[in-house]
Amino acid sequence: MDVDELERQHTPLTAAHRYDDLRLRHTLLGSTAAGDGAAGDGAAGEEDDEGPASHLPVHEALELLALGASQGPRSERRPGRWPATVPRVPIELENVGIAVRDLEAAIAFFTDLGLSVLGRDTVSGEWADTAVGLDGNHVEIAVLQTPDGRGRLELFRYLHPEAVETRPALPHEIGMHRVAFSVDDLDEALATAARHGCHPLRGVATYRDLYRLTYLRGPSGILVMLAQQLTPS
Secondary structure (H helix, E strand, C coil), X not given: CCHHHHXXXXXXXXXXXXXXXXXXXXXXXXXXXXXXXXXCCCCCCCCXXXXXXCCCCHHHHHHHHHHHCCCCCHHHCCCCCCCCCCCCCCCCCCCEXXXXXXXXXXXXXXXXXXXXXXXXXXXXXXXHHHHHCCCCCEEEEEEEECCCCCCEEEEEEEEECCCCCCCCCCCCCCCCCEEEEECCCHHHHHHHHHCCCCCECCXXXXXXXXXXEEEEECHHHCEEXXXXXXXCC
Protein backbone atom coordinates (compact mmCIF):
# COMPACT_ATOMS: atom_id res chain seq x y z
CA MET A 1 0.00 0.00 0.00
CA ASP A 2 1.51 3.35 -1.00
CA VAL A 3 1.76 6.50 1.12
CA ASP A 4 -1.13 8.25 -0.65
CA GLU A 5 -3.44 5.32 0.11
CA LEU A 6 -2.41 5.36 3.77
CA GLU A 7 -3.10 9.11 3.98
CA ARG A 8 -6.55 8.64 2.47
CA GLN A 9 -7.41 5.96 5.01
CA HIS A 10 -6.12 7.73 8.10
CA THR A 11 -8.24 10.80 8.78
CA PRO A 12 -7.10 12.67 11.92
CA LEU A 13 -9.09 11.26 14.84
CA THR A 14 -9.94 14.65 16.31
CA ALA A 15 -11.62 15.86 13.11
CA ALA A 16 -13.31 12.50 12.47
CA HIS A 17 -14.66 12.22 16.01
CA ARG A 18 -15.91 15.81 16.00
CA TYR A 19 -17.63 15.27 12.64
CA ASP A 20 -19.36 12.10 13.89
CA ASP A 21 -20.39 13.88 17.08
CA LEU A 22 -21.97 16.77 15.17
CA ARG A 23 -23.82 14.40 12.81
CA LEU A 24 -25.19 12.50 15.81
CA ARG A 25 -26.27 15.74 17.53
CA HIS A 26 -27.96 16.86 14.31
CA THR A 27 -29.87 13.56 13.99
CA LEU A 28 -30.95 13.57 17.65
CA LEU A 29 -32.06 17.20 17.52
CA GLY A 30 -33.99 16.44 14.32
CA SER A 31 -35.73 13.54 16.05
CA THR A 32 -36.75 15.76 18.95
CA ALA A 33 -38.07 18.48 16.65
CA ALA A 34 -40.05 16.02 14.54
CA GLY A 35 -41.74 14.44 17.55
CA ASP A 36 -42.34 10.83 18.51
CA GLY A 37 -44.97 10.34 15.80
CA ALA A 38 -42.78 11.22 12.80
CA ALA A 39 -43.11 8.65 10.03
CA GLY A 40 -43.03 8.26 6.27
CA ASP A 41 -40.69 9.98 3.86
CA GLY A 42 -38.18 12.27 5.55
CA ALA A 43 -38.77 10.68 8.98
CA ALA A 44 -36.39 11.74 11.73
CA GLY A 45 -33.09 9.91 11.71
CA GLU A 46 -33.28 8.91 8.04
CA GLU A 47 -30.07 9.88 6.31
CA ASP A 48 -29.79 11.60 2.97
CA ASP A 49 -26.84 12.88 0.98
CA GLU A 50 -27.89 16.51 1.02
CA GLY A 51 -29.94 18.92 3.06
CA PRO A 52 -29.50 21.73 5.59
CA ALA A 53 -28.33 21.14 9.16
CA SER A 54 -31.41 23.02 10.26
CA HIS A 55 -31.49 21.85 13.88
CA LEU A 56 -27.88 22.74 14.79
CA PRO A 57 -26.78 26.16 16.03
CA VAL A 58 -25.31 28.19 13.17
CA HIS A 59 -21.70 27.86 14.33
CA GLU A 60 -22.03 24.06 14.64
CA ALA A 61 -23.73 23.79 11.23
CA LEU A 62 -20.82 25.69 9.69
CA GLU A 63 -18.33 23.50 11.53
CA LEU A 64 -20.11 20.37 10.28
CA LEU A 65 -19.91 21.70 6.73
CA ALA A 66 -16.21 22.47 7.11
CA LEU A 67 -15.37 19.06 8.58
CA GLY A 68 -17.45 17.23 6.00
CA ALA A 69 -15.86 18.93 3.02
CA SER A 70 -13.09 16.96 1.35
CA GLN A 71 -9.76 18.72 1.12
CA GLY A 72 -8.06 19.60 -2.13
CA PRO A 73 -8.55 22.08 -4.98
CA ARG A 74 -11.88 23.90 -4.80
CA SER A 75 -12.76 22.73 -8.31
CA GLU A 76 -12.69 19.12 -7.01
CA ARG A 77 -14.25 19.79 -3.61
CA ARG A 78 -17.75 18.66 -2.65
CA PRO A 79 -19.79 20.29 0.11
CA GLY A 80 -20.22 18.61 3.47
CA ARG A 81 -23.02 16.04 3.68
CA TRP A 82 -25.59 15.63 6.42
CA PRO A 83 -29.00 14.04 6.98
CA ALA A 84 -31.98 15.84 5.45
CA THR A 85 -34.57 17.01 7.98
CA VAL A 86 -37.02 18.84 5.72
CA PRO A 87 -38.81 17.72 2.54
CA ARG A 88 -37.04 18.65 -0.66
CA VAL A 89 -38.61 21.37 -2.78
CA PRO A 90 -38.36 21.10 -6.59
CA ILE A 91 -36.66 24.46 -7.04
CA GLU A 92 -33.16 25.60 -7.96
CA LEU A 93 -31.46 28.97 -7.59
CA GLU A 94 -30.75 30.06 -11.15
CA ASN A 95 -28.77 33.27 -10.60
CA VAL A 96 -28.55 36.54 -8.71
CA GLY A 97 -29.19 39.64 -10.81
CA ILE A 98 -27.35 42.88 -10.15
CA ALA A 99 -27.87 46.20 -11.93
CA VAL A 100 -24.55 47.95 -12.50
CA ARG A 101 -23.42 51.36 -13.61
CA ASP A 102 -20.50 50.13 -15.74
CA LEU A 103 -20.96 46.64 -17.15
CA GLU A 104 -17.41 46.26 -18.42
CA ALA A 105 -15.91 47.25 -15.08
CA ALA A 106 -18.17 44.80 -13.25
CA ILE A 107 -17.26 41.97 -15.63
CA ALA A 108 -13.55 42.72 -15.22
CA PHE A 109 -13.86 42.63 -11.42
CA PHE A 110 -15.71 39.32 -11.19
CA THR A 111 -13.69 37.57 -13.89
CA ASP A 112 -10.47 38.57 -12.13
CA LEU A 113 -11.87 36.94 -8.99
CA GLY A 114 -12.27 33.71 -10.97
CA LEU A 115 -15.73 33.75 -12.57
CA SER A 116 -16.14 33.23 -16.30
CA VAL A 117 -18.54 34.84 -18.78
CA LEU A 118 -21.16 32.38 -20.03
CA GLY A 119 -22.77 34.78 -22.46
CA ARG A 120 -23.84 38.32 -23.24
CA ASP A 121 -26.96 39.73 -24.82
CA THR A 122 -29.22 42.75 -25.17
CA VAL A 123 -32.78 42.22 -23.96
CA SER A 124 -35.89 44.20 -24.92
CA GLY A 125 -39.39 43.73 -26.24
CA GLU A 126 -42.95 43.29 -24.99
CA TRP A 127 -42.12 40.05 -23.16
CA ALA A 128 -39.36 41.82 -21.22
CA ASP A 129 -41.72 44.70 -20.33
CA THR A 130 -44.25 42.18 -19.00
CA ALA A 131 -41.77 40.04 -17.09
CA VAL A 132 -39.91 42.92 -15.43
CA GLY A 133 -42.82 45.34 -15.08
CA LEU A 134 -41.24 48.29 -16.88
CA ASP A 135 -42.36 49.89 -20.13
CA GLY A 136 -39.62 50.04 -22.75
CA ASN A 137 -37.37 47.73 -20.72
CA HIS A 138 -34.03 47.54 -22.56
CA VAL A 139 -30.89 46.16 -20.90
CA GLU A 140 -27.46 44.85 -21.79
CA ILE A 141 -26.70 41.71 -19.78
CA ALA A 142 -23.81 39.38 -19.04
CA VAL A 143 -24.12 36.03 -17.25
CA LEU A 144 -21.10 34.90 -15.22
CA GLN A 145 -20.47 31.55 -13.56
CA THR A 146 -18.24 30.25 -10.77
CA PRO A 147 -15.64 27.58 -11.71
CA ASP A 148 -17.69 24.77 -10.12
CA GLY A 149 -20.74 25.70 -12.22
CA ARG A 150 -23.00 26.06 -9.18
CA GLY A 151 -23.17 29.84 -8.84
CA ARG A 152 -24.21 32.41 -11.43
CA LEU A 153 -24.50 36.17 -11.56
CA GLU A 154 -26.51 38.12 -14.10
CA LEU A 155 -25.07 41.60 -14.43
CA PHE A 156 -27.14 44.11 -16.33
CA ARG A 157 -26.83 47.74 -17.41
CA TYR A 158 -30.02 49.64 -18.22
CA LEU A 159 -30.25 51.34 -21.60
CA HIS A 160 -33.91 52.26 -21.02
CA PRO A 161 -35.45 53.49 -18.82
CA GLU A 162 -32.57 55.51 -17.43
CA ALA A 163 -30.86 53.82 -14.51
CA VAL A 164 -31.67 55.26 -11.09
CA GLU A 165 -28.68 56.01 -8.90
CA THR A 166 -29.02 54.87 -5.29
CA ARG A 167 -26.93 55.23 -2.18
CA PRO A 168 -24.78 52.11 -1.61
CA ALA A 169 -26.52 49.75 0.82
CA LEU A 170 -25.19 49.34 4.34
CA PRO A 171 -24.74 45.84 5.82
CA HIS A 172 -27.62 46.30 8.31
CA GLU A 173 -30.21 47.69 5.86
CA ILE A 174 -33.22 45.58 4.93
CA GLY A 175 -33.16 44.18 1.41
CA MET A 176 -31.07 42.04 -0.92
CA HIS A 177 -27.71 43.66 -1.39
CA ARG A 178 -24.84 41.17 -0.85
CA VAL A 179 -23.26 38.39 -2.90
CA ALA A 180 -20.86 35.96 -1.20
CA PHE A 181 -18.04 33.83 -2.58
CA SER A 182 -15.82 31.12 -1.09
CA VAL A 183 -12.18 31.45 -2.13
CA ASP A 184 -9.12 29.27 -1.64
CA ASP A 185 -6.84 32.19 -0.76
CA LEU A 186 -8.49 35.25 0.79
CA ASP A 187 -5.34 37.38 0.70
CA GLU A 188 -4.91 36.72 -3.02
CA ALA A 189 -8.58 37.52 -3.65
CA LEU A 190 -8.27 40.79 -1.71
CA ALA A 191 -5.17 41.73 -3.69
CA THR A 192 -7.15 41.14 -6.88
CA ALA A 193 -10.04 43.27 -5.58
CA ALA A 194 -7.63 46.03 -4.57
CA ARG A 195 -6.43 46.32 -8.17
CA HIS A 196 -10.00 47.36 -8.97
CA GLY A 197 -10.02 49.90 -6.15
CA CYS A 198 -12.16 47.65 -3.93
CA HIS A 199 -11.18 47.20 -0.27
CA PRO A 200 -12.68 45.68 2.92
CA LEU A 201 -15.18 47.87 4.74
CA ARG A 202 -13.18 47.39 7.94
CA GLY A 203 -10.90 44.36 8.02
CA VAL A 204 -10.61 40.58 7.87
CA ALA A 205 -12.28 38.55 10.64
CA THR A 206 -11.89 34.93 11.74
CA TYR A 207 -15.07 33.04 12.62
CA ARG A 208 -14.50 30.27 15.22
CA ASP A 209 -11.31 29.12 13.48
CA LEU A 210 -13.52 27.92 10.60
CA TYR A 211 -13.48 30.84 8.16
CA ARG A 212 -11.58 34.04 7.41
CA LEU A 213 -14.01 36.50 5.88
CA THR A 214 -14.62 40.12 5.02
CA TYR A 215 -17.06 42.45 3.30
CA LEU A 216 -15.87 44.80 0.59
CA ARG A 217 -17.48 47.33 -1.70
CA GLY A 218 -17.32 46.15 -5.30
CA PRO A 219 -18.21 47.83 -8.62
CA SER A 220 -21.33 50.04 -8.56
CA GLY A 221 -21.25 49.85 -4.76
CA ILE A 222 -22.09 46.10 -4.65
CA LEU A 223 -21.43 44.52 -1.27
CA VAL A 224 -19.29 41.41 -1.77
CA MET A 225 -18.41 38.90 0.94
CA LEU A 226 -15.27 36.81 0.48
CA ALA A 227 -14.64 33.83 2.76
CA GLN A 228 -11.80 31.34 3.03
CA GLN A 229 -12.44 28.01 4.78
CA LEU A 230 -9.71 27.11 7.24
CA THR A 231 -8.41 23.55 7.42
CA PRO A 232 -10.14 21.67 10.29
CA SER A 233 -7.74 20.77 13.09
